Amino acid sequence: MVVAVRSSGDSASLVQSIAHTVASTLADGLAHTIAHWRVILLGQGVSLILAAAGATNEMLSMECKVSAPSTYNMFGYCIICIVGGLALKREEKLNKRRADIDITEEQERFQRINENSQDNNHEDDDDELTMDGSETRPSRFSFRRSQRSHQSNNRLRDSNNRSSDSKNKIRTYPFLFGLFTIHAKWYYYAFVAFIEAQAYYLIFLAFRYTSFTFVYVSDALAIPSAMIFTKLLMKRSYLWLHLLGGAICMAGIVVNTASDMTVENGLSHATSAEHIRGDLYAIVGAILLGLDDVMSEILVTDYGGVTEMLFMKGFFGTLISIAQMTLFELDNVMLLFEENLGAPCDINRRMTLFFVHVMFRAMDVWGEMQFLL
Numbered sequence: 001m002v003v004a005v006r007s008s009g010d011s012a013s014l015v016q017s018i019a020h021t022v023a024s025t026l027a028d029g030l031a032h033t034i035a036h037w038r039v040i041l042l043g044q045g046v047s048l049i050l051a052a053a054g055a056t057n058e059m060l061s062m063e064c065k066v067s068a069p070s071t072y073n074m075f076g077y078c079i080i081c082i083v084g085g086l087a088l089k090r091e092e093k094l095n096k097r098r099a100d101i102d103i104t105e106e107q108e109r110f111q112r113i114n115e116n117s118q119d120n121n122h123e124d125d126d127d128e129l130t131m132d133g134s135e136t137r138p139s140r141f142s143f144r145r146s147q148r149s150h151q152s153n154n155r156l157r158d159s160n161n162r163s164s165d166s167k168n169k170i171r172t173y174p175f176l177f178g179l180f181t182i183h184a185k186w187y188y189y190a191f192v193a194f195i196e197a198q199a200y201y202l203i204f205l206a207f208r209y210t211s212f213t214f215v216y217v218s219d220a221l222a223i224p225s226a227m228i229f230t231k232l233l234m235k236r237s238y239l240w241l242h243l244l245g246g247a248i249c250m251a252g253i254v255v256n257t258a259s260d261m262t263v264e265n266g267l268s269h270a271t272s273a274e275h276i277r278g279d280l281y282a283i284v285g286a287i288l289l290g291l292d293d294v295m296s297e298i299l300v301t302d303y304g305g306v307t308e309m310l311f312m313k314g315f316f317g318t319l320i321s322i323a324q325m326t327l328f329e330l331d332n333v334m335l336l337f338e339e340n341l342g343a344p345c346d347i348n349r350r351m352t353l354f355f356v357h358v359m360f361r362a363m364d365v366w367g368e369m370q371f372l373l
Helices: 002-035 037-062 069-127 140-169 186-206 212-233 240-262 272-302 306-328 330-336 347-370
Strands: 173-175 180-182
Touching: 037 186, 037 212, 037 347, 069 180, 069 186, 069 306, 069 330, 069 347, 180 306, 186 212, 186 272, 186 306, 212 240, 212 272, 272 306, 272 347, 306 330, 306 347
Parallel strands: none
Antiparallel strands: 173 180
């Protein structure tokens, strides 16, 4: 009887501890959500924009039989390049103006200190004269005071030299024949732009072979992918809640893949092999998106910032997309801008879907970069 009472008491305390842990976790999560509501709202907006871009891409692929992801990427990256380039030039001018103001203020401050030290020296010289005009021995106090003024001037010069040396240690590189100044080597940005361009190329190409639902849900695979790459490249540690969230994403991808292989999705034009190929395209694209997020974070936080990243990614993304469009998509480009396709995909509808997709694509890249501020 006593053993039964003890076991029931232990189980009750265990249930109470679990309930307390769950309640405290939910309370902390709610407080964290309220404190970071802007970030959550931005994330929901970016997700909505990405869904709209995917929907317009699927309409072009299913209704108009046009699939040209590199062409869409090229126009989106071109918009990002123009906007990012203008913002980067404006930022460079502001930084140069601030640096000139700081240098002027330091020079004026140094000049005022020199004038004060000279005035103190004149006062010392006047103190050394007696009433009859004869010189007296310099007092120990005046000698120490002049020594302190010289030491303060030397310390000011040393601090100015150290600050100028620290500014000079920030390495910069000219880009486009000196038109822009960047803080990392250009091929770093080119590699990140290549990773992102391939990620979105595969994701939007997957709409040709698989369903919209599968592609959109598979994008969640970018979360555990980013966690793995941050662990490998940035040595970042995660709590058990982060790991649980990544496991839930992985389980959702597995269930979605299994159901997508058994349920008909209205893709009568795609065979089972092409259907699996579309699923693989979406999964690989999501993994590359996770790698792109991690490498973009490294470049933004350790080197040039968000504006520089936007411009460089837009510039190299445009060049990479032009090369891929030339190699793989000339037929689809001609079909995209052809006038006589007939209903329901006349030229007005195609151009509307095309421009809406490009604008959403550019807004998606801009929104994702704002998370790194």
